[in-house]
Amino acid sequence: xxxxxxxTEMTATEGAIVQINCTYQTSGFNGLFWYQQHAGxxxxxxxxNVLDGLEEKGRFSSFLSRSKGYSxxxxxELQMKDSASYLCAVIDSNYQLIWGAGTKLIIKx
Amino acid sequence: IAGITQAPTSQILAAGRxxxxxxxxxxxxxxxxxxxxxxxxxxxxxxxxxxxxxxxxGEVPDGYSVSRANTDDFPLTLASAVPSQxxxxxxxxxxxxxxxxxTQYFGPGTRLTVL
Numbered sequence: 001x002x003x004x005x006x007x008t009e010m011t012a013t014e015g016a017i018v019q020i021n022c023t024y025q026t027s028g029f030n031g032l033f034w035y036q037q038h039a040g041x042x043x044x045x046x047x048x049n050v051l052d053g054l055e056e057k058g059r060f061s062s063f064l065s066r067s068k069g070y071s072x073x074x075x076x077e078l079q080m081k082d083s084a085s086y087l088c089a090v091i092d093s094n095y096q097l098i099w100g101a102g103t104k105l106i107i108k109x
Numbered sequence: 110i111a112g113i114t115q116a117p118t119s120q121i122l123a124a125g126r127x128x129x130x131x132x133x134x135x136x137x138x139x140x141x142x143x144x145x146x147x148x149x150x151x152x153x154x155x156x157x158x159x160x161x162x163x164x165x166x167g168e169v170p171d172g173y174s175v176s177r178a179n180t181d182d183f184p185l186t187l188a189s190a191v192p193s194q195x196x197x198x199x200x201x202x203x204x205x206x207x208x209x210x211x212t213q214y215f216g217p218g219t220r221l222t223v224l
Binding site (some may be wrong): 033041045048097 | 144149150151152153154157167199212213214215216217218
């Protein structure tokens with residue numbers, strides 16, 4: 001079966017750094033997405049990785065290791081507005097997105 | 110219209126009733142998707158359409174049907190609603206250019222409660 005694992009919930013302090021991990025087991029791999037979803041809203045695209053390594057985009061960075069089936073999303077200089085759920089999704093061999101259950105990130109002042 | 114719209118925003122429905130959730134996109138994307146999102150379970154694919162005139166079943170298709178008569182519209186129908194179909198429903202679209210970098214864009218969601 002296909003499976004994506006993320007921590008259910010994490011807590012961090014405003015101004016700090018937090019790393020959200022994602023491990024996956026899928027039938028094929030054609031890329032990995034991270035999405036942000038605020039409560040009551042739709043998911044919005046954050047990043048895409050298909051090759052090993054780190055992709056940096058402002059305060060957010062995403063890392064991928066295909067051999068380990070592992071990715072992380074790194075958020076720096078945390079702001080209160082970063083409180084949201086972060087969803088990891090993998091494109092499988094049929095070009096369908098397989099979604100993790102999401103990590104709820106709570107930012108404390 | 111800009112992006113993807115869904116209607117209604119929310120709905121309370123009696124069990125056994127028929128309901129159609131509407132989804133329209135103006136980006137001329139080839140592919141469209143319907144997901145349901147339940148607490149602790151993440152997004153689950155109900156049905157998808159890779160191009161107008163074709164549809165396919167996702168992970169949880171039972172009790173739902175879709176049609177794709179044109180590029181822009183992808184309605185989801187619950188023929189006879191049951192309480193387990195209480196959920197938030199998201200429609201998404203994606204331009205399938207053949208590269209894995211295609212991104213799914215989401216509508217604002219429909220919150221459905223079946224009593």
